[in-house]
Amino acid sequence: MLYLIGLGLGDVTDITFKGLQIVRKVDKVFLESYTSILCANRDKTDLEKFYGREVIVADRETVETEAELILDEAVNKDVAMLVVGDPFGATTHTDLILRAVQKNIPYKVIHNASIMNAIGCCGLQLYSFGETVSIPFWTDSWKPESFFEKIVNNIKNNLHTLCLLGAFIFTLFNVLDSRFSPDIKVKEKSIEALMKGKQVYEKPRFMTVDIAAKQILEIIEQRNQENDYLCSQSLAVGLARVGADDQKIKYCSLLEMSETDIGPPLHCLIIPSRTLHPLEEEMLKLFR
Amino acid sequence: MLYLIGLGLGDVTDITFKGLQIVRKVDKVFLESYTSILCANRDKTDLEKFYGREVIVADRETVETEAELILDEAVNKDVAMLVVGDPFGATTHTDLILRAVQKNIPYKVIHNASIMNAIGCCGLQLYSFGETVSIPFWTDSWKPESFFEKIVNNIKNNLHTLCLLGAFIFTLFNVLDSRFSPDIKVKEKSIEALMKGKQVYEKPRFMTVDIAAKQILEIIEQRNQENDYLCSQSLAVGLARVGADDQKIKYCSLLEMSETDIGPPLHCLIIPSRTLHPLEEEMLKLFR
Structure with missing residues (x-):
């Protein structure tokens, strides 16, 4: 069994x-x-x-x-x-x-x-969420934006978006790699090991709400989409360590979020729909 | 506290x-x-x-x-x-x-x-779900169809739809009523009580996947929307008692679902997106 x-x-x-x-x-x-x-x-x-x-x-x-x-x-x-x-x-x-x-x-x-249902703790109703997106770490040359379209699409349908901000383990090649070891520090390998063809790990990096907000703001700026569906003043919910004793929730504009530190991982970000239920609004106010 | x-x-x-x-x-x-x-x-x-x-x-x-x-x-x-x-x-x-x-x-x-994350047990990925809908019991004069538009909208966006099939308690007025007592049988009241202005309860009715499928089929027929986004041959997932020892999952067409009995409540129904991930497809096959 x-x-x-x-x-x-x-x-x-x-x-x-x-x-x-x-x-x-x-x-x-x-x-x-x-x-x-x-x-x-x-x-x-x-x-x-x-x-x-x-x-x-x-x-x-x-x-x-x-x-x-x-x-x-x-x-x-x-x-x-x-x-x-x-x-x-x-x-x-x-x-x-x-x-x-x-x-x-x-x-x-x-x-x-799981995070998929525990995010209800911010007060937003679970059945008003649209498609969930993942926001990946950008590099200088790799800046995928597909999550942005999905957020906008959810807003158009008056739905909230849960943005998962994962833990990513990069090899020294700086390629997204889901293969990793149970104890990163112990198993962390050197360039020497790499040359011998072995897998190489860096310490895991955890995406935080400020970085996610910054990436969203960069897309908004590039597309000149301010005042459309998403702008720097759009309100977002940043959540850290949901379900743990030191859980933290912050409700502020994307611009403020991009300068916010809500502590250690894991984080996730929610872009609420533009119209909120009165109870949703009242709950979110607790985290302004 | x-x-x-x-x-x-x-x-x-x-x-x-x-x-x-x-x-x-x-x-x-x-x-x-x-x-x-x-x-x-x-x-x-x-x-x-x-x-x-x-x-x-x-x-x-x-x-x-x-x-x-x-x-x-x-x-x-x-x-x-x-x-x-x-x-x-x-x-x-x-x-x-x-x-x-x-x-x-x-x-x-x-x-x-909660049902919002435990439905993952059928193999469909949680982050590929769109807006959740509730399918209410129809009466002769009250047949709301708004959930149908939402399902179609999710299909257009290639997202799955979780249809919640609740327990509804009707008063003798046959009006949807969320007020109910902890022990329906004991507290069930008579027309006599009603006349005195007291709240009246019937036994709770639980929506089942066959009734939900029938209501969806009725909308499809009325709108003559066969072969569009949803038709009687569209595949659906019926789930009963998710998380319990006697949990049951059935994957079949809406037409078959409308004639299916998956046992006691609670039920929920999922209308999957038209394109499935290979792992989703393989998992669903277990429940054909």
Whole structure:
């Protein structure tokens, strides 16, 4: 049996009681490395202490390329894979389920909160959100703008946009790369290693709301689209560490957001629709 | 202190460990009555047994009209309000938070899975969903169609649509009414009571995927829009009891869906976009 267990967004105690019972009884527990990178307060050691058992870190390479090893265990044993947020937040886990089904391994999903529903904490209604976008880090030569069209399209439909601001791990080639190791600092490699053809990692960079706002403002300026659907005075919601004790929410103009520091990762940004429900408006005022 | 605690979607054990710790230590625990109606396996008695303490059912009238009583308790005591899914699934809770803030009562939200993110279980990617719609029960004289335009608009934007199929409580006037009691059967009132001006309740009716599909097909037929964006052969995903042990997912045409029984409530329906990601397609095939 393969269990995919969501850990939620805060700390180790955000696992569900059901999930915890499973973790304590299965034969092996794997932790997807994203979790250990994305959540400072939920690394392998914290989890092992809380569960009272060993947790094996499966880095993304393991999950994708060596999923077979995990699934081989699941044929005759009970195996749990721990995932930050909800198990269906990343396609990696859909892939793991499909492989399990192919091997006739039964699977069970233990859901939890994810950023996709926890953003309701700012007061904006979840059913008034349009398509979610990801805002990537720009480089000097790589400035994709497709997310901008999607935001504008949502505004035209009077819908809010959740902008996910991910953690990106760059190799020394400065190419976006989703392959990374569970402990970046330890596994960080040198140019020397690179020359030998090995994978090279830099420390992860986390996109913050100020950078995201700056990139949006740059597109607005280039297109001379001020006063259209989005302008520097358009209001946005910046959220940091949603679901954690030190969660922070800020509601201000894009211009102000571009100069705002809401602390450590993870961040996300919301561009609300132009017309708000009175309750949405009142809630957002709390974060002005 | 006011705690708003999400109970998730399955049974009593879907509360988070953090939520459970709070429930066990606070002075008073209220249960929003929606929860006891919507989730057969999480009524007051089950919860009290699991928590080892008293749980007070606060029906929707209490939460909305008499929120003051709950908040008065929260001024000097620690009070928890239990909510099915995630606390930000309903505007009622936003309203409760706003009132708490006005009274300088600190609040804390314990997130959990809600239908808004747990629908990922069918394999469709959450960030490819457009605006969420609600499909209401039609009567002979009341057949709102606004949800249809929204579905078509999402399809045009190549986005999936989550159609929420709620539980509706009708008064004897047959008017949609969100006011209801925690135990419908006990509180069900007679025409006699109605004549005295009291609120009257019928048993809750739950919208099912077959009825939702029928209503969509009726609109398609009326508008003669076959072969346009939506037709009777368009594929849809019907989901029942998401997150529970007896969860059921069915992927078939709208026509087949209109003749499908996927069991007890709650149901929801998804109209996928016309172009699917290969992983989405592969996952959906599991439910054909």
